[in-house]
Amino acid sequence: MDNESKLDNDSNEEVAGTAPAPQSSLPLIITLVALLIYFGFQTFALLAERGNLGQVKASQESALQEAQKTQAQFRTIVTKTGELADKGHAGAKMVMEGLQRQGMGMAGPAKAPEKSSEKTEAKPAK
DSSP states (O other): OHHHHHHHHHHHHHHHHTSOOOOOOHHHHHHHHHHHHHHHHHHHHHHHHHHHHHHHHHHHHHHHHHHHHHHHHHHHHHHHHHHHHHHTOHHHHHHHHHHHHHTOOOOOOOOOOOOOHHHHSOOOOO
């Protein structure tokens, strides 16, 4: 009797197993469509932002050129003032010292610090 019930169950499983239950692909399709819309929107937003940044850069170009001209003029003035200070002009020296305190002075020719003879002499070892 056990064998007959096993055969009956096997035959029932074969009949039921031949036609799998239909699976819905609707959630997968909705997910893919949502991702496509999301990435499309992000791409569009980034392209629009890139265009805006290009316009801002173009509008600042003239201000940048003016700043570079001003920097070049400042360098020229500092260089000439430094030359005057090197020649001994007291006012130019004062201006250069003030600029160097603020960290804006030009690095002139490096003057080697005078070494005292005491530091350079070799001391005999005991």
